[in-house]
Amino acid sequence: MTSSGKIKKGGSGPGDEHKSLPEAYGVTEAALLPRDPNWMFIYWEITENSRANIRRVHGEDVFSKARQVIRVYEVPAAADGDTPGKFFDIPVMLEAKSWYINVQDGGRTYCCEVGLVLADGSFLGIVKTNTVNLPGGRVSDFTDEKWMAVTEDFDKLLQLSGVEYIGKGSGEVAKSLAQRWEMLRSVFSRASSWGVSSMASPAPQRPGQKKDFWLVADCELILYGATEPDAFVTVSGRKANLNPDGTFSMRFALPDGAMALPVKAVSKDESGSRAIDIKVTRATNTDAK
Amino acid sequence: MPSKAKGYLALVLHAHLPFIRHPEHEDFLEEDWFFEAMCETYIPMLDIYERLTAEGTDFRVTMSITPPLCNMMADDLLRERFRRYYSLRLELAEKEIVRTRNTNFYEAAKMYETKFRRIRELYEDYYHGNILEGFRKFQDMGKLEIITCGATHGFLPLELRREAVHAQIKLAADDYRRHFGRGPRGIWLAECAYNPGDDAFLKAQGIRYFFLETHGIIYGSPRPRYGVYAPVYCPSGVAAFGRDMESAQQVWSAETGYPGDHRYREFYRDLGYDLEYDYIKPYLHQDGVRRNIGMKYCKITGKVGLDEKAAYNPAEAREMAASHAGNFMFNRQRQIEHLNGFLGRKPVVVSMYDAELYGHWWYEGTDFLEFLFKKLHHDQKTVKMITPSEYLALHPDNQVVQPSMSSWGDKGYNEVWLNGTNDWMYRHLHKMVERMVELANKFPAAEGTLLRALNQCAREVVLGMSSDWAFLMTVGTAKNYSTKRFVAHTNRFNGLYEQITGNRLEEDFLKDSEWRDNIFPGINYRVFSTAEAEKAMRG
Numbered sequence: 050m051t052s053s054g055k056i057k058k059g060g061s062g063p064g065d066e067h068k069s070l071p072e073a074y075g076v077t078e079a080a081l082l083p084r085d086p087n088w089m090f091i092y093w094e095i096t097e098n099s100r101a102n103i104r105r106v107h108g109e110d111v112f113s114k115a116r117q118v119i120r121v122y123e124v125p126a127a128a129d130g131d132t133p134g135k136f137f138d139i140p141v142m143l144e145a146k147s148w149y150i151n152v153q154d155g156g157r158t159y160c161c162e163v164g165l166v167l168a169d170g171s172f173l174g175i176v177k178t179n180t181v182n183l184p185g186g187r188v189s190d191f192t193d194e195k196w197m198a199v200t201e202d203f204d205k206l207l208q209l210s211g212v213e214y215i216g217k218g219s220g221e222v223a224k225s226l227a228q229r230w231e232m233l234r235s236v237f238s239r240a241s242s243w244g245v246s247s248m249a250s251p252a253p254q255r256p257g258q259k260k261d262f263w264l265v266a267d268c269e270l271i272l273y274g275a276t277e278p279d280a281f282v283t284v285s286g287r288k289a290n291l292n293p294d295g296t297f298s299m300r301f302a303l304p305d306g307a308m309a310l311p312v313k314a315v316s317k318d319e320s321g322s323r324a325i326d327i328k329v330t331r332a333t334n335t336d337a338k
Numbered sequence: 339m340p341s342k343a344k345g346y347l348a349l350v351l352h353a354h355l356p357f358i359r360h361p362e363h364e365d366f367l368e369e370d371w372f373f374e375a376m377c378e379t380y381i382p383m384l385d386i387y388e389r390l391t392a393e394g395t396d397f398r399v400t401m402s403i404t405p406p407l408c409n410m411m412a413d414d415l416l417r418e419r420f421r422r423y424y425s426l427r428l429e430l431a432e433k434e435i436v437r438t439r440n441t442n443f444y445e446a447a448k449m450y451e452t453k454f455r456r457i458r459e460l461y462e463d464y465y466h467g468n469i470l471e472g473f474r475k476f477q478d479m480g481k482l483e484i485i486t487c488g489a490t491h492g493f494l495p496l497e498l499r500r501e502a503v504h505a506q507i508k509l510a511a512d513d514y515r516r517h518f519g520r521g522p523r524g525i526w527l528a529e530c531a532y533n534p535g536d537d538a539f540l541k542a543q544g545i546r547y548f549f550l551e552t553h554g555i556i557y558g559s560p561r562p563r564y565g566v567y568a569p570v571y572c573p574s575g576v577a578a579f580g581r582d583m584e585s586a587q588q589v590w591s592a593e594t595g596y597p598g599d600h601r602y603r604e605f606y607r608d609l610g611y612d613l614e615y616d617y618i619k620p621y622l623h624q625d626g627v628r629r630n631i632g633m634k635y636c637k638i639t640g641k642v643g644l645d646e647k648a649a650y651n652p653a654e655a656r657e658m659a660a661s662h663a664g665n666f667m668f669n670r671q672r673q674i675e676h677l678n679g680f681l682g683r684k685p686v687v688v689s690m691y692d693a694e695l696y697g698h699w700w701y702e703g704t705d706f707l708e709f710l711f712k713k714l715h716h717d718q719k720t721v722k723m724i725t726p727s728e729y730l731a732l733h734p735d736n737q738v739v740q741p742s743m744s745s746w747g748d749k750g751y752n753e754v755w756l757n758g759t760n761d762w763m764y765r766h767l768h769k770m771v772e773r774m775v776e777l778a779n780k781f782p783a784a785e786g787t788l789l790r791a792l793n794q795c796a797r798e799v800v801l802g803m804s805s806d807w808a809f810l811m812t813v814g815t816a817k818n819y820s821t822k823r824f825v826a827h828t829n830r831f832n833g834l835y836e837q838i839t840g841n842r843l844e845e846d847f848l849k850d851s852e853w854r855d856n857i858f859p860g861i862n863y864r865v866f867s868t869a870e871a872e873k874a875m876r877g
Contacts, residue, residue: 070766070828080768082496083743085751092765147761179498182534184743184751189559196563196737202680203561209677210565211552211583269627287624290364302628304615 079163081178086155086186091119092147093163093176103165107173115165117143120172121150124158124180138166143175156185270329272310273298279317285310305331343722345567345674346686346729347714348579349707350400350549352526353380353693354491356806356823357406357857361415365624368819372410373423374632376469379697380411381457382704384472387482388464390711397481397711398723401693402526403473404487405513406804409857412517417467424461427633428454430609430621434633442649446635449652470517477518483725485524486514486545489858493755493805495533495743496764501778502771502803504539504871509800509858511543516860523727524548528805530581530690531745531752537572542874547577547726549690554744555580562739567677567685569730570739574877578741579726584673585689588666596662597700600638601655604647605701607636634701659702663709671720686729690746760811766828767802771866773835774799778866791834791848792863797855798831799866830855 079093104111118138125134141148143163152159159181164174188207276282278295289297301308310327355375360366383401390397403411410416431451438447465471476482488494489509497503507525514522524547525540532554540548547569555566555578562570566580589595610618610631621631636647637655670687677685696703714723730736747754756764777792784792802824810820830851837843864870 070825071832074769080498080764082498082752082756082764084753084756085749088753090756090761090764092761094765147765182743185557185559186742188557189561191560193560193737196560205680206565207556209680210556210567210580211587212556299625301626302615 077176079161079176079178081159081161081181083181083183084149086184087152089150089152089159089161089181089183090147091150091161091163091178093143093178094146095143095163095175099175103173103175107165107167111165111167112143115167115173117141118164118166119148119150120162120164120174121152122160122162123152123154124160126158152183155183155187158182268303268331270301270303270308271298272301272312272327274312274325276314276323277316280314281317282312282314284312303329303331305333341722342719343684344678344720345684345722346724347670347674347721348400348686348688348724348726348729349398350402350526350688350690351383351693351696352402352487352690353407354402354404354487354528355407355410355694356804357409357490357801359410359413359416359856361853367623367629368816369416369419370423372416373420375694375698376420377424377427377454377457377632378701379694379704380469381460382697383693383707384465384469384476385456385460386704386708386711387472387476388460390708391476391479391481395712395715396723397715398483398725398728399481400483400485400524400725401473402485402487403470404491404526404528405489405510406491406857408470408513408517411470412468413856420461421467424454424457426621427631428458430618430631430633434609443635445652446650450633474518483524483727484514484518484522485526486510486522487526488528488803489513490800490804491528491806492800492803493528493531493745493752493808494536495531495745495752496756497771497803498768499771499775499871500539500875501775501866501868501871503533503536504542504874505796505800505865506803507539507543507545508865508870508874509861511545512860513858521545529745529747529755529809530554531747531755531805532578532741533743534740537574537576537578538875538877539871540576541574541877545576546730547579549688550578550580550741551744551746551750552581552583553750554578554741555739557742557744558739559742560737560739563737564681564683564685567681567687568683568733568736569686569726570737570741573738573740577726577730577736578739579686579688581690581746582687585666585670585687586691588669589691589695596666596706597695597703598638599658599662600640601651601658602638603634603650603655603701604636604638604644605634605699606644607634607647609633609635655702656705659705660709663706663713666706666710667713667718667721671718674721684733686724754812755805755808757812759814759817760808763808763811763824766824770799770802770828770831773831774863774866775868777835777838778864779868782864782867784863787843787845787848788838789863790852791838791843793861794848794851794855795831795834795838796861796863796866797857798827798834798851801855801857802827802831827855 073094073096075096077094077096077099079091082090084090100112118140120136120138122136123134139148139150150161160178162174162177164172166172272284273296275296276291278291280291280295282289282291282297284299289299291297307328307330310329312325312327313322314324315322355372358368358371360369427450431447431454434447435444435451438444460472461467461469473482473484477484487510488506490506492502492506494503494506510525511522521544523545525545527548530549530551532548532550537548552566555562555570558570566582569577569579571577589597608630610622610629612635615628618628619626622629635650637650639647674685674687696707714721744750745752774795777795781788781792807820807824810816833847834851837847
């Protein structure tokens with residue numbers, strides 16, 4: 050048995066990797082993250098306690114009667130002084146807990162507040178996020194005197210700098226990176242060392258370039274068994290690693306022909322031993338079409 | 339020493355793998371990612387540097403070795419497992435030169451035998467089982483500039499707390515000092531992801547420069563006078579070098595890039611599948627499942643089926659790599675001549691790549707680099723290779739520009755690391771960081787078991803911060819593994835957090851976590867304290 054799929058069963062010890070994450074942290078809070086010049090991501094948690102407080106003040110049915118929204122504020126730049134910031138509302142369900150927010154203008158500062166628009170049109174904020182500065186996504190309007198270039202020169206410089214590759218160029222790289230991982234995956238994931246995919250059979254490859262009706266099939270072999278958890282087990286002379294409950298399994302490629310799989314178990318004090326011999330024969334016939 | 343060259347070429351390689359080390363398993367598939375990169379990229383690069391130095395060929399390379407990679411290279415368990423890995427391949431290669439005698443595959447088989455023998459020689463005799471020794475040697479000679487990266491390749495623009503950014507940079511700088519005996523001069527921000535203002539934390543660690551994707555500079559404000567062909571200073575005074583897309587495209591482009599040449603080695607025909615099962619089985623993982631083992635005898639050949647690939651001819655492939663290196667150099671000469679005339683200043687062309695592209699993804703890529711170094715040194719005078727430190731020493735007069743938020747990921751910003759496949763992570767990641775900051779502020783001077791527990795908390799947080807998990811979820815490969823890693827670190831952190839705040843530390847749990855996640859042996863949890871981050875920000 051490989052290490053594959055060897056996760057300690059049961060218990061809540063540190064080896065319990067599949068223990069799921071907390072659904073909530075019991076704090077009313079929200080956060081805003083920048084994605085690109087036109088998109089942000091918000092997540093929030095609103096506790097039952099916070100809801101109860103709001104119900105107490107605004108009525109039991111406030112959550113069903115009010116409109117649930119994300120209010121998106123554009124934070125005025127310092128240069129604009131006390132000009133009140135613009136805002137707009139996005140209707141959401143508070144249960145959504147996260148949302149992607151589209152804005153028209155990059156290069157500005159935003160913050161959001163999740164809350165309720167009450168029947169009288171007033172806004173009741175429940176939780177506010179941090180502020181986020183989005184990138185502008187374009188060439189700056191500012192030039193500095195000492196380093197100024199004439200405009201035509203700057204346009205040419207942009208060309209030379211590969212401005213037409215922006216986004217595209219990086220995409221190319223990401224694609225190549227993805228291909229690199231794709232390769233690693235093709236190398237490893239057939240029996241990823243953890244869980245699920247170790248039990249999935251490799252997907253038979255569809256032969257390329259063939260237009261005719263096609264079929265591919267293959268098979269592998271899984272040998273499994275159980276004994277005393279402290280016994281010493283070999284399969285074809287190779288040590289099998291036992292799960293804490295004494296079960297074991299091994300997976301083999303299964304080529305055409307005969308294959309012998311002698312299984313031997315010896316008890317810990319070496320006083321007892323048992324053997325099971327398994328013989329497998331595979332024959333593959335493909336029609337000659 | 340003013341040089342006659344018309345401009346400079348800075349070759350920058352980013353070497354990184356996530357920290358993958360599983361002492362709880364005797365044999366772990368994903369650890370192979372590291373062993374493969376060792377055999378195909380990291381050791382072959384050192385081999386090239388050894389040869390060039392012996393021949394008297396001067397060269398310059400800038401290379402990041404990320405802290406997770408440094409920690410893996412220096413780790414006793416992984417070093418032992420790497421020995422097992424290359425020894426098995428050497429044993430197979432030795433058998434193969436006998437088996438393939440009088441076949442078309444003999445030349446390829448001989449190549450692997452020579453290669454693995456050399457790997458053993460370099461690894462054991464030259465570097466005594468720690469290849470960081472090798473990299474350090476070439477850095478001390480001034481030919482290689484090793485730069486660092488965020489402690490666990492954390493994606494900084496998606497962190498909410500400044501303490502998290504400070505911790506990623508400070509831990510990296512400390513780890514660098516431990517391995518290389520001095521502070522890092524430069525850094526590769528993971529995924530070139532830059533958030534305006536983060537440069538203050540670089541400055542606090544004495545880091546003088548970092549790298550940006552093209553539009554990080556081009557969209558900077560005010561307009562950059564020289565585009566990406568001169569660095570700019572951030573308002574903090576840290577320099578940012580921008581990526582040249584022309585040289586990037588030349589290698590990477592799916593249509594016209596070099597690695598697709600039909601004489602180069604075919605990745606998808608591997609001895610792990612091609613050889614008779616009983617013969618190859620001892621070289622597979624313990625489960626006996628056929629997988630790639632990294633030895634391949636075929637060339638790309640052309641657009642033919644996998645079963646029609648022709649035998650690989652190492653000599654012919656090397657010739658092609660030499661020819662591609664010549665082409666690459668020719669294009670840089672023309673580019674630099676042109677830029678020099680246009681800008682009225684010596685341009686610096688910054689060519690940035692993933693290190694693992696060379697050797698691992700493109701097998702002959704290391705040969706290509708070796709030929710490129712030689713040709714640049716012997717055959718021309720237009721282009722001079724340079725490191726960013728050397729450049730800044732020669733040309734300290736640079737424009738002050740605030741670069742734009744950017745990354746080198748698809749579409750140029752944060753989407754690869756923030757989308758429907760992985761956005762669920764951030765709620766948990768941010769909570770983990772917030773709790774870590776709370777602990778660091780609450781216990782200014784812990785001792786004994788509490789100190790160990792707090793340090794382990796810091797390890798789990800930084801491991802959870804690796805951008806690799808989000809990346810793998812987006813790409814959809816190794817998604818299961820990356821999800822489980824993120825969940826495992828979060829759970830271990832939360833377990834320790836509850837034990838610390840509940841004043842009921844469990845020694846077994848702590849010991850087990852320390853044994854599994856041993857990155858940064860000298861970590862100090864106080865790196866997450868608010869006071870430290872504020873001090874760094876003030877400069």
